[in-house]
Structure formats: C-alpha cells, structure tokens
Amino acid sequence: MLKTGQIIKNLRKKQDITQEKLAAYLNISYQAISKWENGTALPDITLIPQIANFFGVTSDELLGMKDNEQTEELKEYEKIYQENNRNGKMLKNIELAREVLKQYPRNYQWMLNLAYPLIQYIDTDEHRAYSKENNFLQEAISICERILEDCTIDSIRHSAVQILCYTYPQINQTEKAELLANQMPDFYICKEQLLTHIYRGEKQIKECQNLLLQSLSTVCGLIWMLNSEGLMGKELTVSQRIKLVKTSNLLLDLILDKDKESIFSVHHKQRNYERLARLYAMANDSDNVIKSLLSAEKCADIFDKSNTQGEKKYESLLVNRITFNPQQSGKNWEGNSKNYLLLMIENDPNISKLTDNADFAALIERLKS
Numbered sequence: 217m218l219k220t221g222q223i224i225k226n227l228r229k230k231q232d233i234t235q236e237k238l239a240a241y242l243n244i245s246y247q248a249i250s251k252w253e254n255g256t257a258l259p260d261i262t263l264i265p266q267i268a269n270f271f272g273v274t275s276d277e278l279l280g281m282k283d284n285e286q287t288e289e290l291k292e293y294e295k296i297y298q299e300n301n302r303n304g305k306m307l308k309n310i311e312l313a314r315e316v317l318k319q320y321p322r323n324y325q326w327m328l329n330l331a332y333p334l335i336q337y338i339d340t341d342e343h344r345a346y347s348k349e350n351n352f353l354q355e356a357i358s359i360c361e362r363i364l365e366d367c368t369i370d371s372i373r374h375s376a377v378q379i380l381c382y383t384y385p386q387i388n389q390t391e392k393a394e395l396l397a398n399q400m401p402d403f404y405i406c407k408e409q410l411l412t413h414i415y416r417g418e419k420q421i422k423e424c425q426n427l428l429l430q431s432l433s434t435v436c437g438l439i440w441m442l443n444s445e446g447l448m449g450k451e452l453t454v455s456q457r458i459k460l461v462k463t464s465n466l467l468l469d470l471i472l473d474k475d476k477e478s479i480f481s482v483h484h485k486q487r488n489y490e491r492l493a494r495l496y497a498m499a500n501d502s503d504n505v506i507k508s509l510l511s512a513e514k515c516a517d518i519f520d521k522s523n524t525q526g527e528k529k530y531e532s533l534l535v536n537r538i539t540f541n542p543q544q545s546g547k548n549w550e551g552n553s554k555n556y557l558l559l560m561i562e563n564d565p566n567i568s569k570l571t572d573n574a575d576f577a578a579l580i581e582r583l584k585s
Contacts, residue, residue: 219280220259221252227271228253231369241270272324272367290320297329301546302523306333306343310352324367328375331356335383339549340559357383374400422537429480429535432471436484439464440491454499461488461495474531479522479542486515486553490560497566505567506575509557513579516553558583 228238235253239246242263251257259267268278293316300308313330320326334356337347347353360376360383367373377396384393403409408427415423442448443460452460465488472481489512496504527541551559561567561580570576 220278221255221257223278223280224249224259224267224271225253227273231271233368238267238270242266269322269366270368272322272369274320274322290316290323290326293326298544302543304547304550306337306548309333310337322366324363324369324372327359327363328372328379331359331376331379334359335379336548339556341563343549353383353386357387418537425535425537428471429538432467433480433484435467436464436488440487443491454495458492458495458499461491464488471534472530472532474533475535477518478528478530479519479540479545482515482518482522483553486512486519486557489515490557493561493567494564497564497570502570502573505570506573506579509561509567509579510575512557513554513583516557519553554583 224238227233228235235246235249239249242249244263248257252259264275264278268275271278293312297309297312300306300312310330310333313326313333316326317323317330334347334352337343337352356379360379363376364373364380367376377400381393381397384390384396408423408430411423412420412427439460443452443457449457465485468481468484469476472478475481489508493505493508493512496502496508522542523545525542527539527543529539530536549556558580561583
C-alpha cells in the first residue's frame with residue numbers, strides 16, 4: 217500500500233498540481249498529503265474514490281493494481297491509433313476509441329482520441345453525410361463538455377476547448393465558443409512563446425525555429441481564410457485573390473528555400489495550387505488553370521512518396537535545427553494526395569469542363585491510374 221503515496225505524487229507532478237490544491241479539493245491539510253507521498257501515512261480508504269476522480273484514474277490504478285498491465289495495453293492501443301491516423305482511417309479510430317473507453321471510461325486522453333476523428337471525418341461529401349447521419353458532431357461536443365466538467369489536466373482541457381470552439385458555431389452556439397476562447401491564454405503567453413525566452417543556447421534556437429515553422433503554417437492558413445468568399449474574398453477581385461495565394465507560396469519559398477520539397481512545404485503548396493486553379497477557372501484563364509493543376513500534381517506526387525521516408529532534417533537557414541518525420545503525419549481520409557486532387561477537380565464545375573484540353577485530359581488519366 218505504500219505504493220499509493222508514490223502514485224499520488226507521480227500523478228500530481230505529471231498534472232502540475234500542488235499539494236495545497238489537492239488538499240483543498242479533499243478538504244484536508246497539505247501536510248497529510250506530504251505524509252502519504254513520503255510513505256509515513258496512508259490515505260483514508262474513503263478518500264480513494266475522490267482522489268481517483270480528481271486525477272481522472274480508477275481506484276484500482278491509484279492502488280497500483282494491474283498498473284503495468286494497463287499501461288502496456290494502452291500503449292498498444294495508442295500504436296494502432298497512430299497507424300490508423302497516418303493512413304487516414306478515421307472510422308477505425310472512432311471504433312477503437314469507443315472500445316478503449318468501455319474499458320477505461322474516465323481516460324480523458326482517449327476521450328480526446330475519440331472526439332478528434334469525430335470532427336475530422338468531413339473531407340468528402342460522403343463523409344459529411346455519414347457524419348451527419350450518425351451525429352458525430354454532437355457526440356464530440358458532448359465528450360468535450362464532459363471533459364471540461366470533470367478533468368483537471370490543463371493540456372487536455374485546452375484541447376477540449378479547441379474542439380468546442382470549432383464545433384459550437386456549427387450548431388449556432390457561437391456565444392459559448394466565444395466565452396471559452398476568451399478564457400484561453402493569449403497568443404503571446406502560449407507555451408512555445410514562453411519557451412523561446414526561457415531556453416538558452418541550442419535549445420533556444422530550436423524552440424525559436426519550431427515556433428517560426430508553426431507560425432508559418434498559421435499565416436498560410438489565415439491568408440486563405442481571409443481570401444475566402446465568406447470573408448475578404450467577397451470584396452476582392454479575382455486577380456487580388458490570386459495575388460494573396462501567391463503571397464502564401466512566396467512565404468513558404470522564402471522560409472523553406474532549401475526545403476521546397478519537404479512534406480511541410482508541398483502539403484501547403486498543393487492546397488494553394490488547387491486554390492489558384494479554382495480562381496483562374498473563375499477568371500476563364502484555362503492556361504493558368506492547367507499550370508496550377510500540374511504544379512499541384514507535382515506537390516501531391518512528392519507528398520505521397522515522402523510518406524515512405526524516415527526522419528529528415530531541414531536544411532534551410534531559419535529551420536536548420538528542426539527535423540520532420542513523414543511517418544508521423546496524419547490525414548483525415550484513406551486516399552492519397554493525388555486522390556484528393558482528383559476529387560477537387562471533379563467537384564469544381566469550372567475546372568472539370570476543361571475536358572477538351574489535351575494536358576487536362578492526360579492529367580486526369582494519370583490521377584485516375
């Protein structure tokens with residue numbers, strides 16, 4: 217039983233909780249908790265369920281029963297989950313997470329592991345229809361609301377808030393999303409920003425580069441959001457919208473000048489070339505539609521081939537301390553990047569009508585094969 221005190225200490229440290237905070241929750245003195253952790257006293261048996269609930273574990277886990285077996289079992293489930301994620305098997309992960317939660321109903325990480333694929337299964341019309349039919353969105357919202365009610369782990373709570381901020385507006389509950397968002401830390405005091413000021417030497421350089429790369433991804437996404445017809449796109453000319461997308465590609469090339477074929481770069485640029493193709497189609501510029509589609513095809517080909525490669529280090533000056541592993545990247549559906557490009561073409565009537573163009577017809581044949 218002395219092991220229980222060490223388990224409590226480990227859980228407390230892992231979740232960054234003070235003895236005082238735990239003591240306040242249990243309505244006891246923090247000295248009592250100190251005695252448990254030092255092995256000089258034991259928790260009253262009536263407190264075990266409360267302590268387990270506070271940390272989001274079972275009473276058996278708190279008492280050290282089958283702890284190693286459960287840990288190994290969850291590790292195996294996590295491996296399967298990550299492999300499914302890499303291959304875009306969202307439905308498989310939904311099924312897996314539901315099964316895991318039957319065994320570990322208060323495992324908050326696996327609640328998130330269920331909520332994420334529930335909201336990510338939207339890449340095709342078929343996916344969206346299936347998601348709506350099976351109430352995936354509402355299920356994800358219910359899971360995250362339960363996490364916020366019971367979980368005390370900040371990192372998990374923040375992920376639940378993220379999901380709710382994305383999903384509440386879809387069910388006309390924007391005020392709830394806004395309230396949650398306003399309770400979150402400011403951008404300038406996020407973990408990555410703070411670490412760039414805490415670390416020194418190589419660790420500081422690497423953290424700065426890591427934040428730069430994440431910021432680049434965010435900026436590219438924001439440029440397209442502003443460019444959409446629901447935002448600034450409605451007040452811009454087509455040529456202005458084209459210029460914005462090209463600006464996004466220019467930023468990628470400036471930062472990743474020696475890594476233009478990295479999985480990070482080609483993923484963003486494929487989406488940008490697809491957007492350019494749609495915009496040029498709106499302008500009836502078929503030559504540039506074809507050029508953009510061919511550039512998107514090249515990016516898709518590089519991306520799909522990169523998925524078979526191992527970890528690599530960036531060579532560009534501003535990110536040369538960062539490594540990337542294509543094997544760890546995920547996707548929301550089982551098709552590859554070329555499949556996605558083909559789907560985009562087939563769903564855009566302004567592009568799919570270019571069947572008389574020989575280069576376009578050859579492209580479609582390549583993508584289908």
